[in-house]
Amino acid sequence: MLRADNLFKTFNPGTPIENPVLRGLSLTIESGQFVTVIGSNGAGKSTLLNAISGDLFVNSGSLHIDEQDVTRVPAWQRAGMVARVFQDPMAGTCEGLSIEENMALAWHRGRSRGFGRAIRAEQRELFRDKLAMLKLGLENRLADRIDLLSGGQRQAVSLLMASLQPSRILLLDEHTAALDPKTAAFVLELTDRIVQENKLTAMMVTHSMRQALDHGHRTVMLHQGRVVLDVSGDERKQMQVSDLLAMFEKTRGEQIDDDALLLG
Amino acid sequence: MTPIALMGALEIGLIFALVALGVLISFRILDFPDLTADGSFPLGGAVAATLIAGGHDPWLACGFGALAGAVSGLVTAWLHVRLNILQLLASILVMIALYSINLRIMGAPNMPLIGSPTVFAPFIGEALENSWLVQPAVLAVIIVAAKIALDLFFASQTGLAMRATGANPRMARAQGVATERMVLSGMALSNALIALAGALYVQTQGGADVSMGVGTIVVGLAAVIIGETLLPSRKLWVITLATIIGALLYRLLIAVALNADFIGLQAQDLNLITALLVGFALVLPKLKAKFSRKAGGKH
Numbered sequence: 001m002l003r004a005d006n007l008f009k010t011f012n013p014g015t016p017i018e019n020p021v022l023r024g025l026s027l028t029i030e031s032g033q034f035v036t037v038i039g040s041n042g043a044g045k046s047t048l049l050n051a052i053s054g055d056l057f058v059n060s061g062s063l064h065i066d067e068q069d070v071t072r073v074p075a076w077q078r079a080g081m082v083a084r085v086f087q088d089p090m091a092g093t094c095e096g097l098s099i100e101e102n103m104a105l106a107w108h109r110g111r112s113r114g115f116g117r118a119i120r121a122e123q124r125e126l127f128r129d130k131l132a133m134l135k136l137g138l139e140n141r142l143a144d145r146i147d148l149l150s151g152g153q154r155q156a157v158s159l160l161m162a163s164l165q166p167s168r169i170l171l172l173d174e175h176t177a178a179l180d181p182k183t184a185a186f187v188l189e190l191t192d193r194i195v196q197e198n199k200l201t202a203m204m205v206t207h208s209m210r211q212a213l214d215h216g217h218r219t220v221m222l223h224q225g226r227v228v229l230d231v232s233g234d235e236r237k238q239m240q241v242s243d244l245l246a247m248f249e250k251t252r253g254e255q256i257d258d259d260a261l262l263l264g
Numbered sequence: 265m266t267p268i269a270l271m272g273a274l275e276i277g278l279i280f281a282l283v284a285l286g287v288l289i290s291f292r293i294l295d296f297p298d299l300t301a302d303g304s305f306p307l308g309g310a311v312a313a314t315l316i317a318g319g320h321d322p323w324l325a326c327g328f329g330a331l332a333g334a335v336s337g338l339v340t341a342w343l344h345v346r347l348n349i350l351q352l353l354a355s356i357l358v359m360i361a362l363y364s365i366n367l368r369i370m371g372a373p374n375m376p377l378i379g380s381p382t383v384f385a386p387f388i389g390e391a392l393e394n395s396w397l398v399q400p401a402v403l404a405v406i407i408v409a410a411k412i413a414l415d416l417f418f419a420s421q422t423g424l425a426m427r428a429t430g431a432n433p434r435m436a437r438a439q440g441v442a443t444e445r446m447v448l449s450g451m452a453l454s455n456a457l458i459a460l461a462g463a464l465y466v467q468t469q470g471g472a473d474v475s476m477g478v479g480t481i482v483v484g485l486a487a488v489i490i491g492e493t494l495l496p497s498r499k500l501w502v503i504t505l506a507t508i509i510g511a512l513l514y515r516l517l518i519a520v521a522l523n524a525d526f527i528g529l530q531a532q533d534l535n536l537i538t539a540l541l542v543g544f545a546l547v548l549p550k551l552k553a554k555f556s557r558k559a560g561g562k563h
Binding site: 054108109111145 | 427437
């Protein structure tokens with residue numbers, strides 16, 4: 001379970017470019033729940049994700065993962081609880097390392113690292129099996145450099161990597177935004193499969209309202225650093241993109257002029 | 265070139281192979297442009313020379329030399345990681361500080377080791393007739409051991425985490441790697457190797473001198489660049505091998521250039537040749553790419 005209480009985060013405080021991004025954001029995600037998060041640019045989606053992963057610390061408020069206060073815990077110490085897939089395919093994998101070396105890094109997420117061999121025979125077997133699931137032929141390319149893969153292949157491997165070790169929450173940061181529609185659909189389907197198979201608690205940020213409603217159990221909309229909309233269950237099942245838009249406009253009492261939100 | 269001159273070039277090449285492996289760790293693996301080498305190389309030499317002159321075991325002296333180098337690397341990394349000083353600047357600060365520290369350690373600008381025991385002494389005959397062969401041989405064993413140890417380390421869980429730290433620190437943190445700790449320990453390892461090279465160098469040269477570090481980093485970098493130009497690879501054991509070959513080749517080229525009378529070069533031209541060689545090695549990959557384009561390659 002993840003519990004964010006009254007999070008505040010301001011970038012460049014006290015300067016002319018002061019930018020309050022999170023303004024009292026509270027959100028609780030139950031174990032096993034798959035939440036999709038939408039919101040216009042600057043709504044605080046990425047900042048929330050970075051706050052949960054520990055890439056940045058909030059100014060005030062608290063963050064709990066399974067009753068453990070992680071508000072001031074640095075990213076690398078949270079890694080055992082938080083798995084993540086980045087928006088940029090380059091960001092989530094390590095250029096210059098091979099596919100199996102990247103997977104070995106992820107296999108040790110949240111574990112202590114010693115001086116034993118990073119890749120043993122049984123791990124190589126496991127990586128091969130996992131990669132075979134993708135049906136991309138990557139199981140025969142374990143020793144290939146990861147930068148030889150396409151963006152979609154890299155995101156697929158990133159997803160596998162995120163699921164090699166258990167996590168309390170999986171963060172997906174617009175992880176299909178950089179992909180072409182066909183590849184994006186493949187990666188999304190893979191996401192659903194991995195989340196279901198491993199019964200993961202997940203949070204997926206997306207720019208597409210369509211994706212937000214089609215995937216997961218619950219949809220949350222952020223605006224000006226707060227949760228302004230939170231739908232789940234039957235209400236959500238019957239919801240169309242147009243309803244979501246209408247609700248958003250009613251809540252905020254203003255028009256959305258961000259095209260990105262209307263598309264998809 | 266006489267066989268003795270050749271072995272002499274090989275000997276210095278082997279010592280600088282150790283420097284080059286250290287530079288490989290900082291510049292290539294950690295992506296940390298580190299000039300500490302110009303201070304940590306003579307630091308290792310100064311510590312080792314002082315200990316040997318004080319009657320201590322030469323191997324022990326090498327160990328303490330390397331340890332001192334590790335501390336200097338740690339300080340550079342700490343200045344960057346904790347105090348946010350720019351990497352290059354942090355290393356220049358430590359390098360400058362080490363000049364004074366090295367003078368303090370030796371108590372004089374130089375320290376002769378003529379007739380003192382060295383790590384090579386047990387294998388050398390009474391009349392020193394085989395020293396030209398023994399010294400490179402002992403050094404070769406040390407370099408091969410260092411290479412194998414490094415290869416094993418970088419294939420380990422911690423070694424892989426260190427490589428990830430240099431390649432993509434954000435991703436490394438997301439995988440639970442304590443990247444700051446990796447930078448600190450990697451820089452310590454890098455400068456320990458460089459200082460060990462300094463400790464061995466003073467034992468082959470018969471003494472330590474406070475100015476012996478000038479240009480160490482350029483030579484180390486030259487070896488790394490020559491190695492990766494001649495033997496490009498992403499496999500770490502090939503990269504370390506290429507680095508060693510680069511160091512040996514570099515010293516051989518220097519020896520040939522200085523020994524060929526018809527060119528008219530003399531010892532004082534060494535740094536100029538180094539700069540030219542490094543410059544050439546730096547543009548070589550671009551020239552190669554250009555050539556293959558013109559030759560109708562697929563790029």
